[in-house]
Amino acid sequence: MIVTIDGPAGAGKSSVSRKLAERIGFQFLDTGAMYRAVTYLALQRNLDLRCGDVVGLAQGMEIVFQDAEVRLGGEDVSEAIRTADVTRRVSEIADNPNVREKMVALQRKIAEGGDYVSEGRDQGTVAFPEAVCKIFLTASPEERARRRCLQLSEIGVQADLKEVLAAQNDRDHRDATRLVGPLVKASDAIEVVTDGRSFNEVVDHLVTLVSQKVGR
Ligand code: DC
Numbered sequence: 255m256i257v258t259i260d261g262p263a264g265a266g267k268s269s270v271s272r273k274l275a276e277r278i279g280f281q282f283l284d285t286g287a288m289y290r291a292v293t294y295l296a297l298q299r300n301l302d303l304r305c306g307d308v309v310g311l312a313q314g315m316e317i318v319f320q321d322a323e324v325r326l327g328g329e330d331v332s333e334a335i336r337t338a339d340v341t342r343r344v345s346e347i348a349d350n351p352n353v354r355e356k357m358v359a360l361q362r363k364i365a366e367g368g369d370y371v372s373e374g375r376d377q378g379t380v381a382f383p384e385a386v387c388k389i390f391l392t393a394s395p396e397e398r399a400r401r402r403c404l405q406l407s408e409i410g411v412q413a414d415l416k417e418v419l420a421a422q423n424d425r426d427h428r429d430a431t432r433l434v435g436p437l438v439k440a441s442d443a444i445e446v447v448t449d450g451r452s453f454n455e456v457v458d459h460l461v462t463l464v465s466q467k468v469g470r
Contacts, residue, residue: 258377264398285374
């Protein structure tokens with residue numbers, strides 16, 4: 255059984271989805287980590303991110319999600335795929351339709367026969383259109399940028415709200431206008447806006463929504 259969670263960057267999807275999966279006894283699939291992993295591999299090999307070779311990387315990628323860790327061919331890359339460099343370059347990979355095709359096939363293979371909360375941008379629209387419950391998790395651009403600044407200050411990085419907002423607007427635009435797998439709300443997805451709601455309130459709300467849909 256599949257529950258999909260899509261939405262823009264900074265809406266709190268990853269932490270909420272992980273917790274939701276734990277609460278309902280499903281596994282969690284972080285599909286953003288998959289695009290990040292291809293980007294990390296391509297940068298490590300000094301490949302031009304726009305060249306065809308990246309598709310081969312995506313095709314042969316041995317990615318394993320183990321608890322909170324992401325492993326590539328046995329190596330723990332959980333932190334390496336979240337560096338500023340990877341974050342800045344990942345959309346070049348995510349824009350590639352051939353890479354997306356491989357990633358969607360891999361997502362379906364990983365989730366086959368299991369109970370998964372699958373999180374990303376195109377999970378309810380492209381990867382799992384038959385999902386039993388689809389959530390579109392979002393928040394206003396200002397709220398998302400403010401949360402990002404808070405996260406950064408927690409790790410000692412002082413960021414300018416206006417700059418964070420501008421970079422985020424840029425990412426939103428790229429995500430929404432991508433030719434293949436753009437970020438759009440599936441027509442049958444339930445939109446949840448997280449402005450002014452705590453993490454626990456959002457998770458509780460999603461647990462209720464999923465239970466109603468799944469009948470558990
Ligand atoms: O959610 P994230 O920041 O880890 O995602 C990393 C990048 O991958 C971001 O540019 C959006 C893209 N992405 C995508 O295009 N499709 C997905 N299913 C998941 C992420």
